Amino acid sequence: MDKDSAGPTPGFLVWRLANKWRVAVDRAVGPLGLTHAQYSLVASLYGMQRAGERPSQRRLADHTGLEALYVSKLARALEASGLIERARDPRDPRAVQLALTEQGLDVTRRAIALVQELLQQLLEPLGGLDTPRTRAFTGELTALLDAPLSPSAPDDETTQGRTS
Template identity: 45%
Template sequence: MTDQRGGPQENAGFLLWRLTMAWRAQAGAALRPLGLTHTEYVLLALLSWHSRDGDSPTQRELADQGGLDQMLVSKTARALAAAGLVVAVPDPADGRTARMALTDDGRATFQHAAVTVGEAHQQFLAPLGERAGAFIRDLQQLLPATTRDPRRRARRDERTRS
């Protein structure tokens, strides 16, 4: 249990904050030469993962899955669209809803950026050595179950509306 009376180096929340800020800085530095922000990379990654399943998510679904603010996703999606990396596609079931998809340029940009971020990721976790895999599993365990699989959350939300 974390004791709030201890110093910052004994506080899990503070350590997670510092770790998050350190990762964002390292990932941002790796992405800067590619002309991408970390948020843009996260949206490209989410879209890439969705496209593997033949899925084109809405901006709301991207925001939920990425733990991002809806307005930030909207602004970032517009920037990615202006750069020709993503495109809005109409939802066949609801013409008022737009879904997002990678363009060919977006897919190529993501693949290149993924290599760069993968290298940064390895450097970031290098101090853990062989414990890096266990660390990732621990992080996954800490996420609430509903945020682990956005499709499961979407199905749950549909059931509660019905």
């Protein structure tokens, strides 16, 4: 069988699923004044605050997988919207710590509830949120995310003629 007719590659499917998820979250949290990226930031910040942490922008960037410069841009926009506070870290004047405001806590709780409903819908084909199939799927995704990637050079023969 020709490798091109074998169906979509795992990389293509991951990309499609990520796009499907991003669009769905954007639509769900849009009425709250958030984008998917902003939601990722405030929801992560919410969880960290609940654990007693007041993370720096760098720590939040590492946690979310977003670029530090992008987190800084998102944080400034969320601060302008009154959802987060940015303050210099007293232990490191170069670092900026983030915290949700009261308004930010309210919006984030509502957004999390909407996204949880969405997640339940997404995972319904696997039996729902708390099932053995979903736990196995989550484990597989975690393994893929934890695996380091070293990008190959553009002229590397192993990448020529391949897509995701």
